[in-house]
Amino acid sequence: xxxxxxxxxxxxxxxxxxxxxxxxxxxxxxxxxxxxxxxxxxxxxxxxxxxxxxxxxxxxxxxxxxxxxxxxxxxxxxxxxxxxxxxxxxxxxxxxxxxxxxxxxxxxxxxxxxxxxxxxxxxxxxxxxxxxxxxxxxxxxxxxxxxxxxxxxxxxxxxxxxxxxxxxxxxxxxxxxxxxxxxxxxxxxxxxxxxxxxxxxxxxxxxxxxxxxxxxxxx
Ligand SMILES: [Zn+2]
Numbered sequence: 001x002x003x004x005x006x007x008x009x010x011x012x013x014x015x016x017x018x019x020x021x022x023x024x025x026x027x028x029x030x031x032x033x034x035x036x037x038x039x040x041x042x043x044x045x046x047x048x049x050x051x052x053x054x055x056x057x058x059x060x061x062x063x064x065x066x067x068x069x070x071x072x073x074x075x076x077x078x079x080x081x082x083x084x085x086x087x088x089x090x091x092x093x094x095x096x097x098x099x100x101x102x103x104x105x106x107x108x109x110x111x112x113x114x115x116x117x118x119x120x121x122x123x124x125x126x127x128x129x130x131x132x133x134x135x136x137x138x139x140x141x142x143x144x145x146x147x148x149x150x151x152x153x154x155x156x157x158x159x160x161x162x163x164x165x166x167x168x169x170x171x172x173x174x175x176x177x178x179x180x181x182x183x184x185x186x187x188x189x190x191x192x193x194x195x196x197x198x199x200x201x202x203x204x205x206x207x208x209x210x211x212x213x214x215x216x217x218x219x
Contacts, residue, residue, distance in 0.1 A: 008054035019050025082140035
């Protein structure tokens with residue numbers, strides 16, 4: 001299977017997973033992948049992410065000009081394209097409305113980094129953007145300040161956005177954001193958590209290489 005067919009199939013698989021996990025309902029959310037040629041394949045507007053087929057995907061250049069596909073690209077395509085322009089290392093962007101993350105986005109509550117060891121080792125703090133009118137240039141502008149130094153944001157009164165070096169990495173990050181928001185909800189219910197100290201966080205970060213080595217083949 002060539003790269004583009006594989007990529008379209010993978011977008012459909014991730015779309016079904018977003019739907020099955022309850023991160024999107026109805027026509028919520030959008031997913032994109034940048035191909036090795038530098039083109040962006042994005043989900044179409046107005047379609048449930050749980051019922052997409054590969055032929056529905058739309059291909060655009062980095063300026064948003066449609067190069068192929070019978071449908072309109074997601075109305076939030078500018079947000080995806082901005083991330084790709086700012087981060088040449090990013091190959092995939094996923095946006096959804098997972099309930100706990102979206103609740104934090106409504107409460108304008110960033111996900112603190114030092115509550116959870118895994119956040120220190122992975123995503124870091126997940127900030128909340130300014131509110132932006134949907135499907136306008138305000139959306140990429142609201143996300144832009146965070147793109148260089150983060151891997152995910154909460155979109156104020158809207159949802160969550162994550163990006164990564166490939167589609168599964170972007171999906172995993174979105175899922176970690178949702179799981180973290182869920183845990184922090186429990187922390188609030190219990191009465192508030194205890195943050196790790198700056199020193200403990202630094203010691204954790206120093207172990208990043210150790211975990212990266214374990215993720216590779218054993219030698
Ligand atoms: Zn949305």
